[in-house]
Amino acid sequence: MDAAEQSLRQSLSEKSSSVESQGNAVRALKASRAGKPEIDAAIDLLNKLKLEKSAVEKQLQSTITSSGNGSLNREAFRQAVVNTLERRLFYIPSFKIYRGVAGLFDYGPPGCAVKSNVLSFWRQHFILEENMLEVDCPCVTPEVVLKASGHVDKFTDLMVKDEKTGTCYRADHLLKDYCTDKLEKDLTISAEKAAEFKDVLAVMEDYSPEELGAKLKEYGITAPDTKNPLSDPYPFNLMFQTSIGPSGLIPGYMRPETAQGIFVNFKDLYYYNGRKLPFAAAQIGQAFRNEISPRQGLLRVREFTLAEIEHFVDPENKSHPKFSDVSKLEFLMFPREEQMSGQSAKKLCIGEAVAKGTVNNETLGYFIGRVYLFLTRLGIDKERLRFRQHLANEMAHYAADCWDAEIESSYGWIECVGIADRSAYDLRAHSEKSGVALVAEEKYAEPKELEKLVINPVKKELGLAFKGNQKNVVESLEAMNEKEAMEMKASLESKGEVEFYVCTLGKNVIIKKNMVSISKEKKKEHQRVFTPSVIEPSFGIGRIIYCLYEHCFSTRPSKAGDEQLNVFRFPPLVAPIKCTVFPLVQNQQFEEATKVISKELTSVGISHKIDITGTSIGKRYARTDELGVPFAITVDSDTSVTIRERDSKDQVRVSLEEAASVVSSVAEGKMTWQDVWARFPHHSSAAADE
């Protein structure tokens, strides 16, 4: 990469970041109900930044093209990675011989091995090191569970249908594509119109189905493939539906996440843990999402592997005993405030971020730190990993705080791990729906005297006053919190009656003094019963693996300089195969030596592959580099062998007996390649080698 390109890339990265920050700022302004002038100003700034970014992009593109040094732009880079991945069967579009199904992919042999390594490390890093309780629940889930969790009602995208062919589209995608296209390509539109499109782009996420439909109509948007008219937008549930048992009477879904299986088992797990908090449960498994029109290759798929942790904690004490283990870590964080004020992500120390309240609590901070360690040990580039805090309007109303681990890829910054403090929402929802109390207790050392709010609606009086609506009024009265109740009590005592809004009736009623008694009573309590809060780190394993592929991919010229060779620089931990063994030529002597090494590698648990094809050693090295195999043993004598390290291409000579144990030590991280390099004689490869 030459200096000009480097500087342009730097500038582009800054611009991208500014555009994104400003975009967030605009959304934040909308959410905060700022006045129209502020929003307009912000939108203008955003637009200006976008133009600048676009100019730099064009400049960069032309630099790359003119310099002709083979550097790749994002698209071309992605294409090179994806080609290599598909050609070497890291993944395969599923059911390819039947022309495939969008959004479904198979892992081929090296992909499977990478996935299995990532999951083993996940199990080691989280479940074993933290003593988590692992569970494994079915994918098939009865409707009642997902009704309680909210998925049946709310796990939807808005969809429109081509009225003639029935082809379906995501409504927001069509509107977004239309506005972006107009802004970018139509030079005839007026400033006023441009402002309108920008406004639409900024607020469309909050449109109701009706508003979205009206916009599609207003702009005359038709089906992109056929130009046929479109239906009105309607919510489409993203769960795969099925039915359990033969009668068709138990509706079910393929789970959209693994978390619910943990929540419904809370009671058993709490007892298993000796009724102590905090504790964490974890689950690795398949989840399903029937995307309307999958885009972005391996990043947005219809079936994927999730690894989820539900850490249950006393809402009054979210400290973490091991927080000091991670508190010194520094990495890129992108707090809400920085996003809203148009700044970029910056390096923060997680200990300070918790101390300053940027991160809500120690447990959340602890998991952010652990996730950072997990991802970087896998081989994710720490400069292209950031933790972004959700803006207020991105979070569910019940969430206390939420941070996404985002990894930069050729598709932009991708959410790969969500780390959310979901408060008591999920356990409460299942308690209510199932009637089984999902709670924890804290026994007091000594009984405590506590004041408790007591609300007693007088049903007889309420019945006389409100007839059929009595039940709604009673329930609303009982649902008052302490502040509301005490205000009502004061008003009733001073004025004798009070206006009271009953939300289930959608109107105000008049409550009189004789209709309700409100008091505070003192009670001796021996224990506190509460619904635990849950902190949920949720890992999209496939997304992490795809980003890892991009971060580990590189090219280097062949020795002859006539072609670019692909290399996956996987750390040994995730490399699909740790070692290849090449007999230099095919003879019985080398074959025997190869067998000895292979047997020893198997006995020390090092996955390896023997390549006895007759092609040159250089070609065989290239083949193994493309699979990301970190070490290659070449058998060129019956007493000693060479070991080659993939990234440096350095080789050492080691005795036949020691070869397997050296590779095993360095593959398992007990030794570094530098140690090996220092200890063994160096071997300079012959000209023919590479």
Added chain:
Amino acid sequence: MDAAEQSLRQSLSEKSSSVESQGNAVRALKASRAGKPEIDAAIDLLNKLKLEKSAVEKQLQSTITSSGNGSLNREAFRQAVVNTLERRLFYIPSFKIYRGVAGLFDYGPPGCAVKSNVLSFWRQHFILEENMLEVDCPCVTPEVVLKASGHVDKFTDLMVKDEKTGTCYRADHLLKDYCTDKLEKDLTISAEKAAEFKDVLAVMEDYSPEELGAKLKEYGITAPDTKNPLSDPYPFNLMFQTSIGPSGLIPGYMRPETAQGIFVNFKDLYYYNGRKLPFAAAQIGQAFRNEISPRQGLLRVREFTLAEIEHFVDPENKSHPKFSDVSKLEFLMFPREEQMSGQSAKKLCIGEAVAKGTVNNETLGYFIGRVYLFLTRLGIDKERLRFRQHLANEMAHYAADCWDAEIESSYGWIECVGIADRSAYDLRAHSEKSGVALVAEEKYAEPKELEKLVINPVKKELGLAFKGNQKNVVESLEAMNEKEAMEMKASLESKGEVEFYVCTLGKNVIIKKNMVSISKEKKKEHQRVFTPSVIEPSFGIGRIIYCLYEHCFSTRPSKAGDEQLNVFRFPPLVAPIKCTVFPLVQNQQFEEATKVISKELTSVGISHKIDITGTSIGKRYARTDELGVPFAITVDSDTSVTIRERDSKDQVRVSLEEAASVVSSVAEGKMTWQDVWARFPHHSSAAADE
């Protein structure tokens, strides 16, 4: 167990085996269309054996009851196992707080750990040691794939519905329960009627829906729960159905097996393997089966983990290069012939079984041997494991040979692994449906001159003669095999015309000499193109794990003798936790030592649990035994600790520094407990200890 009981159990085991063999013999006779007298004689023998078996069972039951030594019969034994498993969260009925769903179970923490250990060992034993190509395909599968495999049309059970409530039942279960009940409990039935019921039981598997329906009507069988009338039986497809994408236009199913994902990828995998045969691909993953009415707890479930291998091989050479590694193994085998002649399973050497042709080929024999090693290393009792060959009428028409690894449990002999030579069926089916040739080539060293059959239908003449049917006739002519074609050629030459059955028309037509030319031409061939055969070992992981629980479960009296304590005698390989660490009392000194040991255990990758509860060491041992933890370290000083082995309850004293490495060596099989016992001073537990 006293001598009388032991001898009765021995006798019962023999009788059970005879009854089963004779049952198979009866089925075999039916399938071979033997005459009625032979079948009747066989049924009488079967009945006699059943009566004898029942008599021994009663005698055994009364011996157990009268001896009062706490031995458990099958049902009680199962209940004890299941109670322990549920109480210690090895498994949990799924969605329990919503009253569960039949046939769906969660694995709790220790169950998950056992499963994860079993799968890791499977991956090591099969995929890594055999260099198999692992793939990982989605569960969601489009209909076209399962149409080709035959599942859409044939993966069914016959079902009847309660006509009033809609409750569904498996039709064969109802008929079977009725006949068995009559035979066992109704003393008034005539000998003739009894013979009829026996006959029905023997042949009902081959009933058509109509025949089954007629029998249900004839016997007046009604819905067991309500006595309401039943619908006619109709086939119910056991796949969970869903629909892919938003339009509802791509019907899909949750896969009933993982194998199809491998078959559709054959071409890519063959290329990945350098176009060489044999090679094996493997997949571990969830599979689904929407059972009509799940019975048998963990053995018949609606969602389960399968581990499947598809070993592709040249049909003309099914030898296996590593067969000699297993050929000396001896274990219980139950060949077809022994089943049909009423003998029992017997110990055979797998090498001899292949040599004698009892097992069809070396590759099948190799996998049988490898499965034996896999299961016994997990802890399956080799005396309660047998390999049973499928009878001719049990196998699919295309299968060359098939053996099930059956494990004896309280439910009887359970099929846990199927090992089938499926010939070229699956690859051919997908080739035909997809139009993509799933074939392998063998390049000849020198071109071979081969005679090839050439059939040329003369379309003009055929068109004149058959008009609209011409296409059917042409296709039928082209589809003739060599024998048929040469016969037709001879007939046409001698008689000038010949009758020819066109199956797609369902009738004979007259083919004249001028309508087709048939010849044999010599051609030089450079390679042979063929569809590989596939040998498929398919493992039901959940069933293996359940049987393992039963085989490892035992009870022993507590030291005081006042209660029976449960012990899971898991080998360290599968034990959910390898080691527990107990500080004898709670003080800072012991706590520090515990931390040191825990850290070291983590660093050598030994899963462990620290139990700091204040209960007696004996209670803590009992708790850990019930989870099947093989080793316990008790911290009773700050310089040395004791290590206790679960099964012998023996304890040795080891220095604090060595403790973790000793446990790790013995847990990983690098050292036996005998070695440890010989090397370290023995520690005799104080009276309070247990």
